[in-house]
Amino acid sequence: MKLFASASILLASTAVAVASxxxxxxxxxxxxxxxxxxxxxxxxxxxxxxxxxxxxxQNPEIEKLNALIIGNKALGSVTERLPSEPLVVAPYEAVGVxxxxxxxxxxxxxxxxxxxxxxxxxxxxRFADDLETIVPNIAKDYKWNDDYTKLTFTLRKGHKWSDxxxxxxxxxxxxxxxxxxxxxxxxxxxxxWSAGGEPIVVTAVDAQTVEFSMKAPKPGxxxxxxTNYAQPFQPKHFLGQYxxxxxxxxDELAKAAGFESGYDVIGFYYGGSDWKDVPSPLLKDxxxxxxxxxxxxxxxxxxxxxxDTTEGRRVVxxxxxxxxxxxxxxxPYINEIRETYVPENEVRVLKMVNGEIDYKSQSVSLPxxxxxxxxxxxxxxxxxxxxxxxxxSFAFNVTANDEEKRSIFANKDFRLAMSHAINRGxxxxxxxxxxxxxxxxxxxDPAPSFITDEQKNYAIAFDxxxxxxxxxxxxxxxxxxxxxxxxxxxxxxxLNLQFSTQGLPTTVAELVAQDWSNAGIQTxxxxxxxxxxxxxxxxxxxxxxxxxxxxxxxxIQGSAKDFVPPYDDFFGLRVGMPWVQYVDTNGAEGMEPxxxxxxxxxxxxxxxxxxxxxxxxxxxxxxLVADVQEQFLMIGTVKAPAPIYHSNxxxxxxxxxxxxxxxxxxxxxxxxxWFLTN
Numbered sequence: 087m088k089l090f091a092s093a094s095i096l097l098a099s100t101a102v103a104v105a106s107x108x109x110x111x112x113x114x115x116x117x118x119x120x121x122x123x124x125x126x127x128x129x130x131x132x133x134x135x136x137x138x139x140x141x142x143x144q145n146p147e148i149e150k151l152n153a154l155i156i157g158n159k160a161l162g163s164v165t166e167r168l169p170s171e172p173l174v175v176a177p178y179e180a181v182g183v184x185x186x187x188x189x190x191x192x193x194x195x196x197x198x199x200x201x202x203x204x205x206x207x208x209x210x211x212r213f214a215d216d217l218e219t220i221v222p223n224i225a226k227d228y229k230w231n232d233d234y235t236k237l238t239f240t241l242r243k244g245h246k247w248s249d250x251x252x253x254x255x256x257x258x259x260x261x262x263x264x265x266x267x268x269x270x271x272x273x274x275x276x277x278x279w280s281a282g283g284e285p286i287v288v289t290a291v292d293a294q295t296v297e298f299s300m301k302a303p304k305p306g307x308x309x310x311x312x313t314n315y316a317q318p319f320q321p322k323h324f325l326g327q328y329x330x331x332x333x334x335x336x337d338e339l340a341k342a343a344g345f346e347s348g349y350d351v352i353g354f355y356y357g358g359s360d361w362k363d364v365p366s367p368l369l370k371d372x373x374x375x376x377x378x379x380x381x382x383x384x385x386x387x388x389x390x391x392x393x394d395t396t397e398g399r400r401v402v403x404x405x406x407x408x409x410x411x412x413x414x415x416x417x418p419y420i421n422e423i424r425e426t427y428v429p430e431n432e433v434r435v436l437k438m439v440n441g442e443i444d445y446k447s448q449s450v451s452l453p454x455x456x457x458x459x460x461x462x463x464x465x466x467x468x469x470x471x472x473x474x475x476x477x478x479s480f481a482f483n484v485t486a487n488d489e490e491k492r493s494i495f496a497n498k499d500f501r502l503a504m505s506h507a508i509n510r511g512x513x514x515x516x517x518x519x520x521x522x523x524x525x526x527x528x529x530x531d532p533a534p535s536f537i538t539d540e541q542k543n544y545a546i547a548f549d550x551x552x553x554x555x556x557x558x559x560x561x562x563x564x565x566x567x568x569x570x571x572x573x574x575x576x577x578x579x580x581l582n583l584q585f586s587t588q589g590l591p592t593t594v595a596e597l598v599a600q601d602w603s604n605a606g607i608q609t610x611x612x613x614x615x616x617x618x619x620x621x622x623x624x625x626x627x628x629x630x631x632x633x634x635x636x637x638x639x640x641x642i643q644g645s646a647k648d649f650v651p652p653y654d655d656f657f658g659l660r661v662g663m664p665w666v667q668y669v670d671t672n673g674a675e676g677m678e679p680x681x682x683x684x685x686x687x688x689x690x691x692x693x694x695x696x697x698x699x700x701x702x703x704x705x706x707x708x709x710l711v712a713d714v715q716e717q718f719l720m721i722g723t724v725k726a727p728a729p730i731y732h733s734n735x736x737x738x739x740x741x742x743x744x745x746x747x748x749x750x751x752x753x754x755x756x757x758x759x760w761f762l763t764n
Contacts, residue, residue, distance in 0.1 A: 108138035110181040111412035123221040124214045125756075127174040132412065140414040142168060144405075145184040147421060151402040154392045157380025158249055161405055164416055170244040171226060172410045175756055178738045181411055182419040182761030188736075189443045191426045191434060195396065197616035198588050199363040201448040202425050203315065204751030205760075206389040206401060206418075207362075210239055210319075211312045213640075213754045217743055220312050224319070224386055224408070226294075234303040234697070235281075241294040246406040247384035251323045255290035260322035262288040264329050265356070270349050272358060274670070276655075278310045278645040283691060288318075303695040310644020313749055316360040321384045328352050343377040355383045361656075368394035388418040388758045398426040409758055419761035429615055431587045441465035444733040444762070447742070447751060451591035452518050455729045466734045471521075471727040475746040476636035478590035479527050480504075480598065480721045483628055485664040485677050490573050491629065494560060498718055503556035505721045506549045507605040508598055514724045517593035522726030528711050529648050531636030531725075536704040537711055544715045546722065553605050564606065571606040581609040581629050586616040589633035589659075594723060620656060626663045633659035634747075635720060639707075641748045642690075643698055649690035649710065651683055653719065657747075661719055686713050737761050 113125055119135055121127040133140060144164035145151070152158050161167065188205070192198040210225040222228060225239040245253040265271045266279060279286050282302025289297045298307060311318065326332040328340055328348035336348030345351050354374070357364035366382050367375050368391065375381050382391045388407050393400035401423045409417040426443075428434045435454050437443055439461035450458075458469045482495035482504070494500050510524035526544040528537050557563075561574040573579045581602065585595040592613060599609040609630075614622075622628050635658060637648060647653070651669070652660035665683060667676030689710060696703040714720070728745035740755045 106138055108133075108136060108140050108413055111136060111176060112180060113176045113178050116176060124216065124219055125176045126221060127176075128226065129171055129174055132174045136412075140174070140410070140412075142172075142410060142414045142416065144416050145403060145419075145421070147185065148403065148405050148416075151421060152405045154402050155248065155380075155390050155405075156375065156382075156392070158405075162250075167246065167250070167406045168244070168410065168416060169242040169246070169408050171242045172408055172416075173223070173226075173242070174412060175409050175417070175759060176412050177759045178740055178756075180737065181413045181415065182738060182759060183763070184415075184419050184761075185421050186762035187422045187424055188420050188445065188760070188762065189424055189426070190445055191428045191437060191443055193429055193434075193449060193586075193588055194427050194615055194617055195365060195369070195399075196361070196363050197429075197586075198449045199425070200315070200747060200751055201446060202399075202423055203362055204753045205423060205445075205757040206387040207315065207750060207753050208386050208388070209311055209314070209317055211308060213309075213312045213749055215740060215743070215754045215756075217749055217754060220308055228308065230305070230308070234305040234695075235300045237298040237307055238291075239296050239298075241296070242408060243294060245386075245408055247321050247324075247386060248390045248404045248406050249321075249324070249380065249384040250406060251321065251384065253319070253321075253386060254293040255296040256293070257319045257322050258296045259288050259290045260326055260332070261318055261320040262286075264322075264326070264331055265320050265352075266360075268329075268331070271352055271356065272360075276316070276645070277647060277650065278307070278314065278316075281307070282695065303697075304644070305697055306640065306643025306645075306694055308644070309640035313641050314645070315362060315750060317362075317386075319386065320356070324379070324384050325352055325355065344374055351378070363399075366391050366394045368392075369396070389423055396427070398424065400424050407758070411759060418758040431592070438467070438731050439465055441467055441733065443731075444736050445739075445752075446731040447728075447745065448747075449588045450729050450731055451587065452521065452726055452728060453591050453593045455519075458729060458731060467731060468734060469729050469731055470741045471729055472742060473532075473744050474634070474726060474728045475531050475638055475744050475748050476634040477525055477527070477531070477725040478594045478723045479633065479635040479659060480723070481631040481659055481661045481719050483626070483631065483661060484719065485626060485662050486629065487626060490575055490577065491579075494562065494573065494579075495629075497560050499556045500560045500562070501718050501721065502545055503553040503560070503605070504602060504607070505545045505718075506547060506556070507553040507607075508546075508601045508721070508723060509548045510546055510724050511548065512601075513594055513597050514726070516597060517591055518724055518726035522724040525722050525725045526715065527635060527720040527722035529636065529714050530639055530642060530707070530711065532638065534639050534704070534707060536708040538708070541708075541711050541715060545718070550605065557605065557607070562607070569606070570608045579607065581607055583609055583611045583630045583632065584614050584619055584622060584628060585611065585632045586614055586619045588616040589619065595632060598723070623660055624656070624663065631659050631661055635659050635722075637748050638746075639698060643694055646687070646690045646694060649714070650687045651679055659720070682713075682717060686710075686717075689713065733762075735762050735764070737763055 190202045212223045227240045281300035281304035284301040287299040328351040330336045340348045340351045389401035484496040486492040514522045562571040565572040599611045602609040651662040651665040654660045664676035665679035693706045
């Protein structure tokens with residue numbers, strides 16, 4: 087089946103005699119040998135292809151690491167811990183060595199953390215490193231029906247959670263029915279879990295088979311699973327004991343642990359969100375952990391959280407992880423990941439220059455590149471540039487609480503004026519060293535074939551005179567003679583532009599603010615943490631919204647968030663928050679959204695039901711971009727490459743093809759096979 091590119095050439099199924107132990111087989115030495123999926127194999131498939139017998143080995147320190155996982159019992163043998171059908175992955179360069187600590191840093195507890203989350207992340211499937219082929223991960227395999235209304239996953243026999251309990255299809259059904267679709271756990275399910283406006287139905291056929299059934303075709307569901315941080319499984323054996331729908335004595339059990347109800351315990355562990363770096367119980371209230379079965383929820387990831395403070399996080403290797411290398415060594419190779427929180431960009435750059443960390447991508451922007459490049463030899467690290475998905479974008483709060491500002495921001499002529507006031511050529515030179523390309527926001531990024539050059543360049547020409555004429559037309563004139571344009575009522579107009587370096591470089595924010603000030607609109611900028619920015623954005627308190635924005639086609643095929651209010655999730659650029667409130671409360675609160683918002687939502691839903699690449703899909707995709715630009719909520723600036731930093735001690739590291747939250751950082755590049763040398 088070919089969806090966003092097919093799997094590789096199938097291995098011949100002819101049986102061969104299993105002979106000697108397997109040697110150090112890598113991607114570099116693979117030659118023409120290819121499996122059903124690139125660079126990974128099922129155990130039997132690999133043994134037949136190589137005529138060898140895989141013998142399993144473990145990290146010599148795994149028992150010490152397991153002892154750090156609160157609630158875990160003593161370990162059995164590695165053969166007992168692995169699935170009977172482990173996933174065999176080919177290392178890039180060499181079979182690695184065990185041990186070491188991967189040092190990394192983030193901005194704060196829930197800011198800039200997806201770098202290291204992506205190192206340990208798993209899902210049912212993932213994109214291979216070609217960013218085209220979708221391959222199994224937690225799942226052993228997957229299969230679509232003919233019309234993309236049913237997606238079936240086969241799981242691995244003997245797969246276990248990080249506490250040793252069995253992982254089965256019941257954990258997927260529990261996640262969906264009792265977590266995602268229970269409003270007492272998750273207030274509102276994501277649109278990716280619906281198709282044709284109706285909820286997906288998840289059914290366990292047997293312990294190793296689960297079906298996702300849809301009322302309408304949704305071929306993008308698979309790519310959504312391959313890229314999203316949300317994991318469609320939760321441990322029923324662990325969280326289910328506190329769920330009243332699963333255990334009639336859930337509340338009684340919870341009260342014995344000092345909680346009011348079972349739902350309170352679930353919230354203590356799960357936090358009402360599938361974002362994985364919400365504070366764990368270790369940070370929330372360590373005193374309660376003694377009365378609970380474990381400090382954190384059991385996981386299927388490569389590493390398990392064992393420490394969580396306001397200064398950082400520590401995770402250790404999962405003794406039940408389902409991957410092995412081609413020599414039979416259980417992955418991951420790296421013992422620990424230590425994540426330090428550093429809110430100041432200057433300090434983060436200094437730590438990188440000093441060689442104090444091993445890997446960093448998120449929040450490293452092109453303006454930092456010269457400093458980082460100068461320190462490579464002394465710091466024993468490398469810096470690579472690669473294309474970025476998305477571009478620094480701005481939006482005005484069309485639902486601002488101030489009624490007069492709201493009227494101005496909602497006027498498209500104002501937004502066009504502010505776009506033409508931006509000198510993107512100067513931004514490209516000053517912030518991106520002329521390595522970027524001025525571009526409009528088109529939602530899809532990189533641009534599919536159905537996006538025209540006209541759409542890529544919509545309203546991006548720097549034209550100060552046109553901007554001035556449009557601002558005059560809107561009624562923004564200098565009434566009091568102080569050199570700044572005022573609101574039509576005569577009240578002072580000041581734009582407060584808050585930004586986070588996680589969302590866009592400081593230089594870009596400064597240049598845009600200066601351009602708008604040059605147009606007569608007084609603009610004041612303030613750098614804040616991403617947490618502060620998101621809180622203010624959620625509360626509808628910002629005049630201007632600013633973040634990197636744009637997603638690849640496969641992601642949009644599975645998630646409509648960029649086409650329905652508020653036009654992104656919690657972590658991105660959102661505008662029109664009161665519109666969502668109005669819909670969610672049936673008009674009791676918020677502001678009624680314009681008619682076009684419903685029309686656009688219906689159109690993206692229809693587009694998602696089409697097979698990508700077909701004429702019908704391309705035609706409707708072009709119309710979607712035209713509609714987005716007709717409303718012109720988002721103002722794009724410049725698409726530019728971004729740096730990625732990695733220590734020379736870090737081996738089996740493959741530079742990502744993109745700087746991309748959307749492909750989930752390094753997830754496609756199998757970071758479980760990274761290892762460290764002295």
